[in-house]
Amino acid sequence: xxxxxxxxxxxxxxxxxxxxxxxxxxxxxxxxxxxxxxxxxxxxxxxxxxxxxxxxxxxxxxxxxxxxxxxxxxxxxxxxxxxxxxxxxxxxxxxxxxxxxxxxxxxxxxxxxxxxxxxxxxxxxxxxxxxxxxxxxxxxxxxxxxxxxxxxxxxxxxxxxxxxxxxxxxxxxxxxxxxxxxxxxxxxxxxxxxxxxxxxxxxxxxxxxxxxxxxxxxxxxxxxxxxxxxxxxxxxxxxxxxxxxxxxxxxxxxxxxxxxxxxxxxxxxxxxxxxxxxxxxxxxxxxxxxxxxxxxxxxxxxxxxxxxxxxxxxxxxxxxxxxxxxxxxxxxxxxxxxxxxxxxxxxxxxxxxxxxxxxxxxxxxxxxxxxxxxxxxxxxxxxxxxxxxxxxxxxxxxxx
Amino acid sequence: xxxxxxxxxxxxxxxxxxxxxxxxxxxxxxxxxxxxxxxxxxxxxxxxxxxxxxxxxxxxxxxxxxxxxxxxxxxxxxxxxxxxxxxxxxxxxxxxxxxxxxxxxxxxxxxxxxxxxxxxxxxxxxxxxxxxxxxxxxxxxxxxxxxxxxxxxxxxxxxxxxxxxxxxxxxxxxxxxx
Numbered sequence: 001x002x003x004x005x006x007x008x009x010x011x012x013x014x015x016x017x018x019x020x021x022x023x024x025x026x027x028x029x030x031x032x033x034x035x036x037x038x039x040x041x042x043x044x045x046x047x048x049x050x051x052x053x054x055x056x057x058x059x060x061x062x063x064x065x066x067x068x069x070x071x072x073x074x075x076x077x078x079x080x081x082x083x084x085x086x087x088x089x090x091x092x093x094x095x096x097x098x099x100x101x102x103x104x105x106x107x108x109x110x111x112x113x114x115x116x117x118x119x120x121x122x123x124x125x126x127x128x129x130x131x132x133x134x135x136x137x138x139x140x141x142x143x144x145x146x147x148x149x150x151x152x153x154x155x156x157x158x159x160x161x162x163x164x165x166x167x168x169x170x171x172x173x174x175x176x177x178x179x180x181x182x183x184x185x186x187x188x189x190x191x192x193x194x195x196x197x198x199x200x201x202x203x204x205x206x207x208x209x210x211x212x213x214x215x216x217x218x219x220x221x222x223x224x225x226x227x228x229x230x231x232x233x234x235x236x237x238x239x240x241x242x243x244x245x246x247x248x249x250x251x252x253x254x255x256x257x258x259x260x261x262x263x264x265x266x267x268x269x270x271x272x273x274x275x276x277x278x279x280x281x282x283x284x285x286x287x288x289x290x291x292x293x294x295x296x297x298x299x300x301x302x303x304x305x306x307x308x309x310x311x312x313x314x315x316x317x318x319x320x321x322x323x324x325x326x327x328x329x330x331x332x333x334x335x336x337x338x339x340x341x342x343x344x345x346x347x348x349x350x351x352x353x354x355x356x357x358x359x360x361x362x363x364x365x366x367x368x369x370x371x372x373x374x375x376x377x378x379x380x381x382x383x384x385x386x387x388x389x390x391x392x393x394x395x396x397x398x399x400x
Numbered sequence: 401x402x403x404x405x406x407x408x409x410x411x412x413x414x415x416x417x418x419x420x421x422x423x424x425x426x427x428x429x430x431x432x433x434x435x436x437x438x439x440x441x442x443x444x445x446x447x448x449x450x451x452x453x454x455x456x457x458x459x460x461x462x463x464x465x466x467x468x469x470x471x472x473x474x475x476x477x478x479x480x481x482x483x484x485x486x487x488x489x490x491x492x493x494x495x496x497x498x499x500x501x502x503x504x505x506x507x508x509x510x511x512x513x514x515x516x517x518x519x520x521x522x523x524x525x526x527x528x529x530x531x532x533x534x535x536x537x538x539x540x541x542x543x544x545x546x547x548x549x550x551x552x553x554x555x556x557x558x559x560x561x562x563x564x565x566x567x568x569x570x571x572x573x574x575x576x577x578x
Contacts, residue, residue, distance in 0.1 A: 236516030
């Protein structure tokens with residue numbers, strides 16, 4: 001296997017004429033992009049070694065949000081640990097609950113009733129839309145465009161109203177449990193949901209007009225920290241970050257779980273600039289593509305929710321009996337779910353009692369961020385927020 | 401490929417290192433000795449029939465009764481489609497468990513085989529104390545640099561204070577009792 005395909009080439013857009021600089025004295029500076037920073041999407045500390053405007057080396061330091069979730073998991077039954085999964089990737093609580101619930105069900109062999117599965121899919125896809133809206137809004141804000149942030153959060157309010165009707169919470173839902181969901185959908189939920197989807201679908205084209213093809217935005221994000229497909233797989237990237245580099249890999253299609261094989265939807269991959277209205281500077285695997293994948297995925301999530309609402313049985317139980325007090329068999333299980341940020345994996349090892357022996361959460365942002373020190377060499381300081389915003393990390397699941 | 405076939409290939413190539421195979425169940429895995437783990441990792445990645453190019457997760461487990469520490473490596477082999485623009489698929493899927501003594505926990509690092517392993521191994525060292533030989537950057541990742549002990553070990557003593565910050569309140573110890 002050619003090891004040199006894993007090396008990152010220095011950014012060719014940066015053009016320094018060193019000879020013309022003559023005896024201008026340059027000095028390397030160590031700059032701290034500290035844990036409190038508006039563009040690091042949480043408590044992330046990056047130490048930059050810079051030569052003027054050029055970053056020679058970037059070393060991320062994590063652990064500021066480590067809350068010992070896995071240690072807590074060794075003292076609680078799985079259904080008691082579900083609220084901790086909410087707080088891993090706090091912007092995609094339903095998806096975290098979903099992945100954990102399926103991991104426990106795989107280990108214990110619990111069957112989930114059909115109506116519950118459809119409700120789960122609806123909740124997970126609505127949360128995917130909400131999470132991508134935050135990513136879209138905050139990325140625009142990082143690049144200096146404040147208006148998309150407000151539009152994104154306005155749409156998000158409608159989704160959070162739907163979630164509040166479902167389970168009473170706006171951010172940390174604890175709704176999807178091993179064995180089903182906590183409550184049935186309230187009356188009138190279906191109409192409200194369809195109303196929201198009809199309202200929201202044309203908005204995605206509005207956001208494209210607002211931000212995606214904006215000249216300044218494209219110049220700041222096109223061809224910035226381009227990651228190739230081999231590098232992406234070698235570093236364990238997943239989710240829109242991986243798909244932007246080329247591989248058409250989505251766990252909902254590759255390893256379908258929870259009836260995702262019954263729905264008809266597409267998986268967007270990175271686009272090359274120069275045709276179909278995509279600006280010329282864009283290459284597959286750059287920051288613009290990582291951002292654009294999320295907009296395209298929101299459209300597909302709308303499709304999935306519509307189909308789920310159509311196919312859902314009108315009544316039936318929403319949780320499996322006795323799923324809360326189940327004894328975990330000896331042995332292990334590992335399951336990954338497709339979260340908005342990538343593949344969230346749970347490794348559960350049981351020892352015959354009700355409490356897991358070991359519970360490990362593999363956060364997608366943890367793996368996505370690990371490429372930072374290798375990829376961020378010889379880029380400009382202004383490209384750093386462009387890169388971090390495009391990989392869309394949430395420190396809750398980096399540090400757990 | 402079915403897990404039985406994958407594990408058979410692994411057992412035929414490394415008959416002394418693979419101590420146990422478990423092809424049935426929800427988590428098919430092989431148990432491998434740590435001495436030549438680096439060679440086995442290269443074989444898993446480079447062999448055409450296997451082609452495990454994606455390391456999904458390294459989980460460290462503390463089996464205190466057996467006096468072992470385990471590192472569980474979950475692997476995927478991605479399959480490119482024949483027509484460009486079609487979905488990729490999973491060619492192979494397996495897990496490898498490596499057991500080491502609790503008192504002498506050394507496993508060869510596979511960070512040069514799968515660059516994902518870099519941070520995962522740092523986390524396994526930080527939380528469980530498994531030392532990965534040959535790791536390019538062996539330091540703690542989640543805990544502070546001057547933290548004492550490995551928090552996810554079963555016999556870990558929670559500290560009563562850290563740099564003057566107490567872990568005791570007027571209601572009593574905040575150390576978990578279980």
